[in-house]
Amino acid sequence: MATIKDIxxxxxxxxxxxxxxxxxHSDVNRDTYKKIAKIARQLGYxxxxxxxxxVLKKTNTIGxxxxxxxxxxxxxxxxxxxxxxxxxxxxxxxxxxxxGTNTRQQEEVQYKELCRRRSFDGVILAGLKINxxxxxxxxxxxxxTVLLGxxxxxxxxxxxxxxxxxxxxxxxxxxxxxxxxxxxFINGHQEAAxxxxxxxxYKKALEKNGLxxxxxxxxxxxxxxxxxxxxxxALIAKNPNATAVFCASDLMAYGMLGKASExxxxxxxxxxxxxxxxxxxxxxxxxxxTTIDQDRFQIGTSAVNMLLEMMDGTPGYTRVMASKLIIxxxxxxxxxx
Amino acid sequence: MATIKDIxxxxxxxxxxxxxxxxxHSDVNRDTYKKIAKIARQLGYxxxxxxxxxVLKKTNTIGxxxxxxxxxxxxxxxxxxxxxxxxxxxxxxxxxxxxGTNTRQQEEVQYKELCRRRSFDGVILAGLKINxxxxxxxxxxxxxTVLLGxxxxxxxxxxxxxxxxxxxxxxxxxxxxxxxxxxxFINGHQEAAxxxxxxxxYKKALEKNGLxxxxxxxxxxxxxxxxxxxxxxALIAKNPNATAVFCASDLMAYGMLGKASExxxxxxxxxxxxxxxxxxxxxxxxxxxTTIDQDRFQIGTSAVNMLLEMMDGTPGYTRVMASKLIIxxxxxxxxxx
DNA sequence: CTGAAAGCGCTAACAT
DNA sequence: ATGTTAGCGCTTTCAG
Numbered sequence: 001m002a003t004i005k006d007i008x009x010x011x012x013x014x015x016x017x018x019x020x021x022x023x024x025h026s027d028v029n030r031d032t033y034k035k036i037a038k039i040a041r042q043l044g045y046x047x048x049x050x051x052x053x054x055v056l057k058k059t060n061t062i063g064x065x066x067x068x069x070x071x072x073x074x075x076x077x078x079x080x081x082x083x084x085x086x087x088x089x090x091x092x093x094x095x096x097x098x099x100g101t102n103t104r105q106q107e108e109v110q111y112k113e114l115c116r117r118r119s120f121d122g123v124i125l126a127g128l129k130i131n132x133x134x135x136x137x138x139x140x141x142x143x144x145t146v147l148l149g150x151x152x153x154x155x156x157x158x159x160x161x162x163x164x165x166x167x168x169x170x171x172x173x174x175x176x177x178x179x180x181x182x183x184x185f186i187n188g189h190q191e192a193a194x195x196x197x198x199x200x201x202y203k204k205a206l207e208k209n210g211l212x213x214x215x216x217x218x219x220x221x222x223x224x225x226x227x228x229x230x231x232x233x234a235l236i237a238k239n240p241n242a243t244a245v246f247c248a249s250d251l252m253a254y255g256m257l258g259k260a261s262e263x264x265x266x267x268x269x270x271x272x273x274x275x276x277x278x279x280x281x282x283x284x285x286x287x288x289x290t291t292i293d294q295d296r297f298q299i300g301t302s303a304v305n306m307l308l309e310m311m312d313g314t315p316g317y318t319r320v321m322a323s324k325l326i327i328x329x330x331x332x333x334x335x336x337x
Numbered sequence: 338m339a340t341i342k343d344i345x346x347x348x349x350x351x352x353x354x355x356x357x358x359x360x361x362h363s364d365v366n367r368d369t370y371k372k373i374a375k376i377a378r379q380l381g382y383x384x385x386x387x388x389x390x391x392v393l394k395k396t397n398t399i400g401x402x403x404x405x406x407x408x409x410x411x412x413x414x415x416x417x418x419x420x421x422x423x424x425x426x427x428x429x430x431x432x433x434x435x436x437g438t439n440t441r442q443q444e445e446v447q448y449k450e451l452c453r454r455r456s457f458d459g460v461i462l463a464g465l466k467i468n469x470x471x472x473x474x475x476x477x478x479x480x481x482t483v484l485l486g487x488x489x490x491x492x493x494x495x496x497x498x499x500x501x502x503x504x505x506x507x508x509x510x511x512x513x514x515x516x517x518x519x520x521x522f523i524n525g526h527q528e529a530a531x532x533x534x535x536x537x538x539y540k541k542a543l544e545k546n547g548l549x550x551x552x553x554x555x556x557x558x559x560x561x562x563x564x565x566x567x568x569x570x571a572l573i574a575k576n577p578n579a580t581a582v583f584c585a586s587d588l589m590a591y592g593m594l595g596k597a598s599e600x601x602x603x604x605x606x607x608x609x610x611x612x613x614x615x616x617x618x619x620x621x622x623x624x625x626x627t628t629i630d631q632d633r634f635q636i637g638t639s640a641v642n643m644l645l646e647m648m649d650g651t652p653g654y655t656r657v658m659a660s661k662l663i664i665x666x667x668x669x670x671x672x673x674x
Numbered sequence: 675c676t677g678a679a680a681g682c683g684c685t686a687a688c689a690t
Numbered sequence: 691a692t693g694t695t696a697g698c699g700c701t702t703t704c705a706g
Binding site for chain 2: 001044046047048049050051053054059064069070072073074075076078079080082083086087090095096097098099100110112113116117118119225254258280281284285286297
């Protein structure tokens with residue numbers, strides 16, 4: 001394991017000069033620089049990052065802390081985010097620690113301690129529920145932090161969220177444009193911040209079109225397949241005249257589709273369906289799902305960019321990423337009879 | 338940021354004693370220990386990992402290096418592995434760096450340098466193609482390394498692989514048991530080690546049952562949806578009497594199903610299909626796919642365990658994980674006419 | 675049982 | 691343009 005000491009010895013200079021040369025300081029003689037660079041290359045020298053971090057008080061490391069990392073269906077959503085974070089961090093010469101957590105673990109180990117253990121320069125927090133301890137703790141901790149999917153509670157933390165309100169509105173508007181008036185809403189669980197916003201969008205769109213909001217048309221489920229099916233069965237029993245369903249996740253939409261088929265409903269002939277997320281399988285499953293697409297990869301890259309800005313002193317802010325309606329085969333114009 | 342120095346001052350002892358106390362050395366007075374522990378707790382002390390690594394020459398860190406991390410459909414397969422690695426590493430008090438790479442990047446930065454940059458105690462390498470530079474370089478590097486999906490080329494590296502040969506054999510045997518004699522095989526691309534093994538299993542199963550191996554029944558595709566469809570179109574044109582298809586990935590199976598439907602084939606009535614991987618969507622898509630299931634999470638945890646063994650000096654070895662035939666709706670007994 | 679001192683590999687004043 | 695020195699926070703001989 002070559003160190004600058006070895007290089008210094010071979011080059012016949014002091015370690016300081018080696019350090020300066022290798023860090024491209026301008027005050028190094030052209031020839032000494034060349035000699036040092038060459039020796040370093042020959043030795044396959046790599047600076048010891050621990051030593052460097054120790055003196056620089058900077059680890060060039062960001063923590064990607066994901067709550068509920070192992071949730072069964074998490075990959076549809078989280079994977080692209082992880083890829084985006086990874087790619088952008090790498091471009092900016094940061095390495096990323098992937099850390100799984102959950103609500104219970106958050107109660108056991110303080111956010112601040114988690115960050116200190118590895119001296120993260122900054123942290124991206126994903127998968128948090130609305131009451132998870134780390135949200136408040138992040139505000140206190142003083143470690144640059146970007147929240148994903150939860151609006152920033154203070155300007156000591158930043159956040160990247162999708163335009164959930166707007167996304168929901170465009171979903172509902174699309175259904176209304178297609179002639180639907182009785183639109184069920186299968187929302188996600190209440191511990192998710194996005195659920196509030198998606199409900200808000202649902203209400204706003206109805207109001208904008210002069211349609212009444214009816215609590216009996218809304219159910220909450222867990223974002224997963226099974227939840228969608230169960231919620232649909234319950235809702236449709238109460239609202240037999242409904243002609244459309246808006247689901248707060250694509251997975252719930254597929255669960256709902258399965259149940260609809262069991263109950264004898266044809267999609268989109270009897271019932272139109274809009275999902276949310278734009279996960280990959282909406283393109284390959286039948287029917288192809290009309291959905292609100294989020295660019296998850298870009299959420300990841302944006303989070304990294306914001307985090308690096310914050311490390312440079314910019315106060316945190318909330319960035320809202322556009323979400324886009326993609327019309328496919330699960331929605332159909334209602335023919336007036 | 339509290340250090341042992343701060344604790345020492347408050348406790349009225351030397352930093353040596355603090356260090357010993359906090360590391361549970363036995364030669365510390367019970368009462369001094371208590372005093373120190375209490376102060377540490379009050380200060381929210383966390384040891385500086387850089388300082389620790391520097392002197393201990395151990396980072397308690399493993400690198401999870403994933404080639405082609407951003408491949409579009411990678412999540413179906415990689416996510417569970419990542420979760421498994423993460424979970425097990427965490428249990429064993431290691432943190433994991435997630436690093437994306439690809440063939441080009443491997444040509445640019447040497448494996449050894451990658452490892453040294455962060456002083457990984459060990460590395461898990463996933464997603465490698467058969468000719469990727471890192472396979473050979475891992476052998477030379479002297480960093481404990483576990484390969485995923487590629488058999489260990491030497492005993493300085495270990496590897497965890499699925500039982501691809503056995504898996505393929507049981508897939509084919511299942512089809513043969515169901516009366517199929519003309520079985521197409523849509524294999525993965527040739528740069529994947531698993532493709533060789535799956536082909537081997539295909540051949541062995543045929544031979545065992547006295548059936549001829551016919552190269553014209555085998556195609557190679559890219560493991561993804563589209564590849565499966567194209568390969569099927571080509572194969573079925575040449576082999577119109579085929580009644581079954583074995584696909585080396587579930588995704589290709591779904592691509593194949595789509596194409597089959599386009600061409601007017603009903604599954605499983607006209608054609609039986611077996612996939613490979615056991616990804617989540619095989620349970621939710623219609624038809625539910627008969628497939629060879631791999632426990633990807635366990636591949637991840639096993640890799641970590643093997644890696645830690647190797648760090649303790651155990652030579653690397655190849656661990657073969659069982660794969661299991663799951664019979665669902667896409668295969669059907671052939672009725673002799 | 676405790677402390678003083680050295681040193682891990684590196685960077686950054688401060689000379690020269 | 692280069693070297694000397696100190697020190698980042700921690701562990702570990704070595705002495706007492």
